[in-house]
Amino acid sequence: MSLYNTTAIETKWLDYWEKRELFQGTEKTALSVSPEDAMFLLFAFAYPSGQGLHVGHVESKTALDILARFYRMHGKAVFFPVGWDAFGLPAENYAIKTGVPPAETTKKAINTFRRQIKRLAISYDWKNEIATSHPGYYKWTQWLFLQFFNQGLAHKKPGLVNWCPSCQTVLANEQVVSGLCERCDTEVTQKELDQWYFKITNYTEELISGLDKVDWPQATKQQQLNWIGKKEGVIINHQMKNSNLQLDTFSAYPAWLFADTFIVIAPEHPLVEKMAKGTKYETTVKNFVEESRKLTSKDHLENKFEKKGVFTGRYVNDPFSGNDMPVWVANFALMDFGTGIIRCSGHDPRDVEFAEKYNIPLKEVVERIDGIDGPVNAHTNQGILIDSGKFTGKEISEELIEDMLDWIEEEGIGKRETTYRLRDWLISRQRYWGAPIPIVYDPEGNPHPVKEEHLPWKLPEDVDFKPTGESPLRSSEEFIARTEKLYGKGWRPEFDTMDTFVDSSWYFFRYTDARNEQEFASKDQMAAWLPVDLYMIGPEHIVLHLLYARFFTKFLRDEGYISFDEPFSKMRHQGMILGPDNKKMSKSKGNVINPDSVIDKFGADTLRVYEMFMGPLESDKPWDVSAVAGVFKFLNRIHRLVITLNQGDQRQTPSSDVIQALHQAIQKTTEDIPKLKFNTAIAKLMECVNTWETAAKEGAGLDEESAKKFIRVLAPFAPFLSEELHQVLEGTAKSNPKASVHESSWPEFDEELAKEDVLSIPVQVNGKLRAQLSIDRVQSEDTAFVLEEALKNERVQHWIGDKKIKKQIYVPGKIVSLVVID
């Protein structure tokens, strides 16, 4: 038996769909249906890398494509757009090496992706395609920047920033991973620079509470919360002796405040220099600060267990004990947590380690009640307070802590405070291939927004790509001349470009109205489609992109453009597809599977069905070369069954078995597809084919009408084969093709036909399975009858013997359970 010709079928129907412009230009279709029938399916748009499509892209794109086709067959309006996160470093780095402009490389890469995606029959709406590097797109990225600027949410400030010496640019906190640059793994250093920031921290509380409104994986929500890092505690004010300086400390464990005996301050803290000035410790302190500034974040991590510090020569008054507390500069105090200053006690193992090293006296104020040795710490924070002023003798509890905080506030010693890990978003990048920040400076150096009529504020082309540590745009004569011509002599443009995460924070708005030249998107179009019904995104984008996109959404709501406040109602992540060796695919390991070569060998349908059949969408799964061939076999069996059905005069009268299998398959796919459980849906289709094949051998396979239903259910998974078979059955495959199978409607299933006629009811005696009863479905409702049948059963009788039946249970249609006693 020969195999069907995948290439011939696929080119034929691809061509036909393209001519028909199937599912293209769908942006207005939401207007003709009720809002709940408008589905916006969003794939996290990709960076068009020179490597082309990999099998991981295929998985998530296919999953969404199946949903798109499924919902269209249900008469819903589906919006399934495509675009490119086209600005970014790889194209620029390539330009540095070869001199080829990023615009060219990017265009080429997009063309490759487009060809590969079309081959897969992903039913994207190509008429609404976008690319962030297109002036028609970044004009609005810049316009949005100006809205933030006008509202005071984009501002320039000096500060210590993360600097990647290899990429020659600053990085956001989010782009530094364990002290290394997220992209190139170079050690990140600190640098003092004037940079642009977005005030995402204005929305911190809302970024937390909004998570309750969305259907996202729990782990994703948790990671966002970790990143925001909310922590409640108390700020205590301290007056410095012989000085007008005041030190504020942050404490998350107020029960120990009476135990604190000394204070440490972070080396980067601006007060360090001031307090040491004029004391005999000035030089020691200065040297220590210098030394720690030189450390990269990675050094810092590697030295993490060695605590170092120096005394500043200063004391503060302790509002709790009334004693003097020495102030130390220490490397374990972090500038970006709390206030950068800590009160230290014998209850924190870290403080203890430091104090013992430098012989600083320690104190404890909690008497343990759990009988364990050693001081009470953060994990065993219970016991009775001793030597704690008016709180002595009280047991630590939530109420006690509230009382202490009330007292602290009444006494004016300090006040309740919540700190966050989240910082404002640094968006300046000293790179070429990004959207220019639309700001110009007057001769005095004051920033002014670029006028709206000058947008898009175009990225100049006459630049030198070689990295110098300064923005490449500085080398553009055209850029400077343009600014002077439009704004006056002595004016100069901002030379930095925006972080590419700015581009991707609003692309889903643009999709809804991609060709609008008057607005970033019209309110009507956004209201018609948004929020996104399902967002499919890799787990690697959980923190950065999602946080930023949510921030943009909340801002645009406050500006009155939209009325919702969370952009992605439902989100799911695809798992990673691993190499056959169960390891992450990588060129160096030589375990990369190329989707093009799989298509060449087995066709796009096999690739799609295999990837959906591998296992649950969200889990990581290894590639199995022979299982791919198994899927191809499955599709060939379908092809054979349908082709022989249409040949000769062997008209089949389907057996009840095969009709039942068909209705079960329709039912299962109807239920599983919206739940993204594609693997079990396909398993059911396979079972149906198994039954069909057996029945067909006896002349009792599916009739033509039933076969057509099967093909329609198969269509979202295997769009090419199902189109071919659909047109074969319509008699239109060779010439004059008719309406596509993908325009047909989803078949209904008959629940009665899907049910088994005779049920096999298991009987348990004392919890052990002892017999199977065959009961007619109608009779299975009759409890008395089934129990009687069970007791009559020979095997059941054998296990009961002459023992007494204590209890008998029948769960209709499921199981009989008998309990006997000796």
Added chain:
RNA sequence: GCCUCGGUGGCGGAAUUGGUAUACGCGACAGACUUAAAAUCUGUUGGCUUCACAGCCUUGUGGGUUCGAGUCCCACCCGAGGCACCA
């Protein structure tokens, strides 16, 4: 250390949310067709005991609840990911 998700045959995985554990696929073994191989087709396939009928065991480990637990509860072990000198 904290948070999250997991642990089921040789492998990928299924199990209607407390009701026949191992669906479906891969692999393996045996057979048919063939000079032979490939392809295709047919059977068998969790473990142990048994000539067989059949019985016992089995969802990381140990307890518990229940007529009944992969599923619920408690304790622990292992793996993956995230956060972390976080006061």
